[in-house]
Amino acid sequence: MSIVVYGAGGIGCYVGGRLLAGGADVAFVGRERMAAEVATHGLRLTDYLGADLRVAEVRYETSPEAAGAADLVLLTVKSAATEAAADELAGVVKPGTVVVSFQNGIRNGDVLRERLTDQVVVPGMVPFNVLNRGQGVFHQGTAGALDVQEHSGLAPYVGGFAKAGLPLKQHDDILPVQWSKLLLNLNNAINALSDLPLRDELSQRTYRRCLAAAQAESLALLAAHGIEPARILAVPMRLFPAVLRLPDFLFSRFAGSVLAIDPLARTSMWEDLKAGRPTEIDYLNGEVVRLAEALGRKAPVNAKLIELIHKAETNHHPWPGPELLRELQR
Numbered sequence: 001m002s003i004v005v006y007g008a009g010g011i012g013c014y015v016g017g018r019l020l021a022g023g024a025d026v027a028f029v030g031r032e033r034m035a036a037e038v039a040t041h042g043l044r045l046t047d048y049l050g051a052d053l054r055v056a057e058v059r060y061e062t063s064p065e066a067a068g069a070a071d072l073v074l075l076t077v078k079s080a081a082t083e084a085a086a087d088e089l090a091g092v093v094k095p096g097t098v099v100v101s102f103q104n105g106i107r108n109g110d111v112l113r114e115r116l117t118d119q120v121v122v123p124g125m126v127p128f129n130v131l132n133r134g135q136g137v138f139h140q141g142t143a144g145a146l147d148v149q150e151h152s153g154l155a156p157y158v159g160g161f162a163k164a165g166l167p168l169k170q171h172d173d174i175l176p177v178q179w180s181k182l183l184l185n186l187n188n189a190i191n192a193l194s195d196l197p198l199r200d201e202l203s204q205r206t207y208r209r210c211l212a213a214a215q216a217e218s219l220a221l222l223a224a225h226g227i228e229p230a231r232i233l234a235v236p237m238r239l240f241p242a243v244l245r246l247p248d249f250l251f252s253r254f255a256g257s258v259l260a261i262d263p264l265a266r267t268s269m270w271e272d273l274k275a276g277r278p279t280e281i282d283y284l285n286g287e288v289v290r291l292a293e294a295l296g297r298k299a300p301v302n303a304k305l306i307e308l309i310h311k312a313e314t315n316h317h318p319w320p321g322p323e324l325l326r327e328l329q330r
């Protein structure tokens with residue numbers, strides 16, 4: 001069964017590379033820059049547990065046609081690129097091809113379904129962090145199994161994912177899982193604005209209070225819509241804001257595992273700002289603002305984060321925690 005990773009950057013090269021190293025038939029489609037990096041160095045896949053895999057023979061193509069042979073497509077573009085990628089795929093993939101979205105946000109599945117009407121679209125979610133360290137090195141910095149909507153079309157691939165060390169966790173309904181991930185991804189903007197590694201950022205209470213404010217606002221709106229986010233970590237999502245607001249010494253005592261992350265790990269939004277690319281802010285915090293608008297309400301904290309990130313997309317300067325908190329409380 002042929003697997004094509006479409007939009008192979010950080011997540012795509014890592015997930016696809018692990019599958020390839022595990023013996024699956026995998027090809028990659030993406031941009032010239034990544035193709036050149038992979039052609040020169042191959043792939044080296046490391047993780048927080050000490051895994052270190054090298055894959056020399058990698059098929060990395062830059063034309064959508066390369067997805068034509070796929071039985072399974074793993075879509076790993078950023079959310080703003082989903083529509084364009086779906087239109088390209090619609091022109092080349094076979095009817096019945098299974099297309100899994102391994103993306104953040106909650107609407108990529110719908111965008112794909114609108115455009116890939118003869119294919120099987122399966123929304124998924126990647127819980128862990130991947131950093132491209134350059135020269136073909138991709139590092140998984142945090143833990144977690146790949147989450148997907150349960151679907152019989154995934155059956156031929158379940159063994160391959162398990163063999164690659166990336167077992168698929170199938171859910172009856174992925175949407176509450178995606179909302180929980182979105183609540184965690186509200187930190188992407190704060191992390192990007194802080195310009196710090198995740199561990200340094202989250203060990204400072206003022207940044208955690210910024211995140212608590214964004215999450216509390218979102219949780220209230222989700223409750224008003226009757227949406228219950230899934231429990232994806234040890235603590236239920238509704239308790240997150242209270243835990244985040246704890247003073248540093250209590251936070252490190254009771255939520256120490258949150259800080260037990262790779263010291264280099266950062267968020268994908270930080271990477272986008274650094275690379276001068278548009279961010280996913282409108283697909284993350286933007287969803288919260290849309291929840292508010294649907295009720296005739298406002299989401300001022302998330303709206304402010306959107307404004308600050310859009311400004312940072314053209315002119316980025318690091319925000320110290322106290323300054324950012326003040327800005328969000330105004």
Ligand SMILES: NC(=O)C1=CN([C@@H]2O[C@H](COP(=O)(O)OP(=O)(O)OC[C@H]3O[C@@H](n4cnc5c(N)ncnc54)[C@H](OP(=O)(O)O)[C@@H]3O)[C@@H](O)[C@H]2O)C=CC1
Nearest residue numbers: 007009010011030076077081085103104126128129130268
């Ligand atoms: N990085 C991380 O740690 C995590 C990321 N995620 C999520 O996973 C998804 C992927 O993120 P990530 O891997 O970091 O993103 P990247 O930007 O690293 O990779 C996406 C790649 O796809 C390319 N691309 C975009 N459109 C097309 C297209 N039409 N055809 C071919 N290639 C295309 C992009 O090129 P270009 O930019 O030049 O258009 C880029 O190289 C996002 O939704 C993200 O939020 C989830 C968990 C963790």
Ligand SMILES: CC(C)(CO)C(=O)C(=O)O
Nearest residue numbers: 127128129266267268269
């Ligand atoms: C895993 C996490 C939360 C942090 O890397 C992420 O999803 C991202 O960076 O977009």
